[in-house]
Amino acid sequence: MLPHMGDSVRKVLAENLVRLMEGEGLTIKQLHAKCPAVSTGTIDRVRREAVGLSVDNLAALAAAFDLQPSQLLTPGLKAAETVDEKLSRLVDEKLSQRLSILPREGPPSNVAGIGASPLGAIRQRTQLAGGRIRGTKGHEAAKTSPSTTKKPGK
DSSP states (O other), rough: OOTTTTOOOHHHHHHHHHHHHHHHTTOOHHHHHHTSOOOOOHHHHHTTTOOOHHHHHHHHHHHHHTTOOHHHHSSOOOOSSOOOOOOOOOHHHHHHHHTSSSSSSOOOSSTTTTTHHHHHHHHOEEEEEETTEEEEEOOOOOOOOOOTOOOOHH
C-alpha cells in the first residue's frame, strides 16, 4: 500500500516510528540499542521528517519492531499497545484472576453464625441427652442422667 495523496513518505515513516516508539516506551537511545545499525542522530532526524532512510536502515528499524520494512511506510500503522494500555490490561487480568478465586455465592449454610438461616441455627444447637439428640431451639436443656433423678420414696 502506497502513502495516500498528500502524505509524504517521510511523514508516514516519521509518524509510524514515533507511534511505535511510544507504544513500546522507547527513547531514541533505547531504540538505537535495539537497532545499532541506525544512529541516534538518524533516528532523531527521521522522527522530525528531516531525512528519509536507506533501504538497509529501513529494514533494520523494521526488524527492531518485528515488522516488515513496507509496514513502516504504511499510513496509519498502529502500535500493538501503548505502555499504559499494556499496564492497564495486565492489572485488569491479574485482578480478574484474583477475584475469580473468591466464592461467587455466600458462605455455606453450615458455617456457624455466617449466612446460616435461623432454622439451620436451631437445628445445629442440639444436645445429647439420654442417648438421643434433641433440638433445643436455642435454649440450654438440663442434662438428664439416672444419678440426678429422684426416685419416689427415697
